[in-house]
Amino acid sequence: MELVKYRDMYVRAGLNVDKEMVKQCYDNYQHFDNLDGAVVMDWGMNIGGFGKMMAGHAIKQYIGVEPHPENFEVAQKNLGEYENFTLINAAVTTAMVDTIDLCLTKSKQNLCSGATNIKSNGARGMRTVVIPVKTVNPLELIIKHQPTHLKCDIEGEEYRIFGDMEWRIPDCIKQLALEFHWQDKVLAYDLYRKKLMDQGFKPIYEELNYIKGKKETTFLGKPLAYRNIWGLDGVYTR
Secondary structure: OEEEEEEEEEEEEEHHHHHHHHHHHHHOOOEEEEEEEOOOEEOOOOOOOOOOHHHHOOOOOEEEEEOOOHHHHHHHHOOOOOOOOOOOOOOEEEOOOOEEEEEEEOOOOHHHHOOOOOOHHHHHHHHHHEEEEEOOOOHHHHHHHHOOEEEEOOOOHHHHHHOOOOOOOOOOOOEEEEEEEHHHHOOHHHHHHHHHHOOEEEEEEEEEEEEEEEEEEOOEEEEEEEEEEEEEEEEEEE
């Protein structure tokens, strides 16, 4: 694995997806604030782009979790020097198993789209690359570390985790970045948004990732014409 530097980070040579992930971190997570003394938890660390952002602040602790072994190796290269950083090579899940299959396609995006919660048999059939990975329980992590800031980008696993928690966000978490996946779930975003707002969160950033098309709906009170919807990035504070 050959590494090169991009934005003061190591990325894999010839893999534009690594550069795109770093760029997306700066685009999507710049809204986090009140970071002095913060405990920051990162589910879906990838190669450490968000963690590198946090290293520039006076945070108390960073806990990054990433299941893909090669992504984790690069993340260690990027973040391993920071003494207040804890890096965990595992999948965050409430599934009661010691290991779980990380399922990937053979596409160029597979290093940022591996999933442990597969929506359908059809989606599972497209994910022909399977890597067994260790698991870690999200509630145990939260109880142990008491994060004040949580970033969650775990390719659909959010519906199992937060569904099991009935979408009740622990009181210690004051700021939350959450990517919603699966088109039908994103179209029901108003429901999840209301659940967060009922707990005192207010959205400070919401970005829909979609391709324009001829399907019509109303989204957040505005007309939307789409072909495919990939996800929604939201950042919330309370």
